[in-house]
Amino acid sequence: MSRTSVATRLACREDAPALAELWGDLMRRADRSEQVADLELVIKDAAASPEQRLVVAEVDGQVAGAIYLRLGTVSPINLEPCVQSIHPRVFDHVRRHGAGRALVEAAAAFAEESGVLHLATAVPAQSRDANRFMARIGLAPVATYRVGPTSVVRSRITPQRPAEAGAGRNLSKVLAARRSQRRARGGAEQPPLTGEQPPVAPD
Numbered sequence: 001m002s003r004t005s006v007a008t009r010l011a012c013r014e015d016a017p018a019l020a021e022l023w024g025d026l027m028r029r030a031d032r033s034e035q036v037a038d039l040e041l042v043i044k045d046a047a048a049s050p051e052q053r054l055v056v057a058e059v060d061g062q063v064a065g066a067i068y069l070r071l072g073t074v075s076p077i078n079l080e081p082c083v084q085s086i087h088p089r090v091f092d093h094v095r096r097h098g099a100g101r102a103l104v105e106a107a108a109a110f111a112e113e114s115g116v117l118h119l120a121t122a123v124p125a126q127s128r129d130a131n132r133f134m135a136r137i138g139l140a141p142v143a144t145y146r147v148g149p150t151s152v153v154r155s156r157i158t159p160q161r162p163a164e165a166g167a168g169r170n171l172s173k174v175l176a177a178r179r180s181q182r183r184a185r186g187g188a189e190q191p192p193l194t195g196e197q198p199p200v201a202p203d
Helices: 013-026 032-048 099-114 128-136 150-160 162-188
Strands: 006-010 052-059 062-073 081-090 119-122
Touching: 006 099, 013 032, 013 062, 013 081, 032 052, 052 099, 062 099, 081 099, 099 119
Parallel strands: 081 119
Antiparallel strands: 006 052, 052 062, 062 081
């Protein structure tokens, strides 16, 4: 029985089509050629920065998965340095061959080289296998990252804004007061009925 060979290396421009296939559903909505162009730019930027790495895992010489690594902080508020391990993913047909573990080893090595004590990662919430794997290797969940269209968020929060609700109630009161004033003026100016004498003021 032959042993599967797993290796990691830095991504190069020629990897862009394979990475577009791997990460296509995580990228901006565009045709495949545009996604490939996006990844060529990402690969170029990562290669030019000492604070970024785009690592590819190969199984028997074929691209099996990838991970994007970036030096940063735990959050914009928590300034503890960490290596952000973004979108670690392996093709389904080469799972269980050690490619995922090799990618995480590359992330740990990058953190050690940089003198950073923490690793952080983001994986799809619906991916049970990925989340179980991350839990097994010691990465605990600390937050839920949510994304939605701005227009949808605006439509959901606008009716709940108290200032606007108060303004609506005030407008209703103003309109009701104006209607009452019109009715009052109409009653005061109504002419007397036929055959009746208008009231005469006493001397």
